[in-house]
Amino acid sequence: MTLAWRGAEKITAADFQPAFVIVALISAATFLMFRRLPPDAGAEVSRRQSVASTGPTAAGDQKQG
């Protein structure tokens, strides 16, 4: 804090760059928690048809890697 006080007399847009990156990293890390969801989580609500019920012809519903 004292360093910032001495170093810069005026706050510039660049001072906010680390802040944006840090909050982005915190939020991005939650993907690890969402990965624990079962693949068909909330299928009734998302109205996602399971691969089994649509069969191989429904190419549009096939999972991509």
Place this chain on the structure above:
Amino acid sequence: MLSNKIVPLIVAVALFMENMDSTVIATSLPAIAADIGTDPLALKLAITSYLISLAVFLPVSGWTADRFGARNVFRLAILVFISGSIGCALSQSLTQFVIARMVEGVGGAMMTPVARLILVRTVDKRELVVAMIWVTIPALFGPMIGPVLGGFLTTYVSWHWIFIINVPIGLAGIILATIYIEDVKAEAPDPFDARGAALAGLGIAGLVFGGSTLGLKLLPTGIVLAMIAIGAASTVAFVLHARRTPYPIVDLSLLKFPTLHAAVVGGFFYRAGIGCLPFLLPLALQLGFGLTAFESGLITVSNVFGALGMKTIIPIVLRRFGFRSALVVNAVISAAMVALCATFVPGVPFAWIVGVLLVGGFFRSLQYTSLNTVAYADIDARYMSRATTLVAVSQQLSLSVSVALGASLSK
């Protein structure tokens, strides 16, 4: 069915009113302080007293809705909220502001969770994604529109109108709720968990008020840390109590459902991070580019259009990929869009800033909508009120973390 369309709208209006409130006041603080002859910082603390009553009443919202009927509680909550707003508009001193804001807080505590409860009970599960978009957008963008509206009203009319504007909106909400919302009560309401309500109320109030004032730097750090410590201790005591009682006021056992767990725990950290954006972005634009609050508000509003324009696409994305893939991939994409805000330095094209915010607004609303919806996917109708309470508490806590984080990162 008409109620499938109009209920989300009623809920959205109430949520918008509440979510806009805090930021609408922020821009008007200097004008109000000058008018009632007080220090802007003291006034800010008085305004923040809202969070105390909000936090105390949040845990009991689900039980209250079951006991007295969700529609009744929702209408009463709006009435209490607009009474507090009128009180704010009439306030002549700091004490009066504290009292009026605390009244608003009681209304606000009941409005959000009960509104969600009404929504998840009224709307068919298959229509829930579309309905939740209407709940997500006001919560997400109320804080961004607030400064524009607050700046406009304070500059061109008077600060009193930022409070009075809640009266016609609230009354419309009450009338529409009376016509379109069915009165649903729990068949056999649980007994009231008084000890749990006291522990949870004190715990959440300590954490929420402490966290928010830590960010605002309004009180001596020692006092704030003591409040957070008391809040944390009381929260731990509540968790221990909840394990022993059959009807805890906040039912943590529901976290056994992976979908609710993802929404409450994953959602907490996601919101805590990205929730800083409404604090960081205006500061970066105002201090970094020398824009006024009104101008920066006009830019951040492009976020809203990103979300509004894409609201038809969200159900398609979820149907195509399912919640798991959408949440996992989009956590990274939406966060990357926030990281791109780091490129906002003087000299970048204006179109780039608006473009990043527009696209970012879409991905963020996709994530929030998914979280808000997946929470209730596996919850039995009987336990819905407990789930909405749990979600509301988690969101309020993450918001305080955001305020504290946003403030500490921007100093």
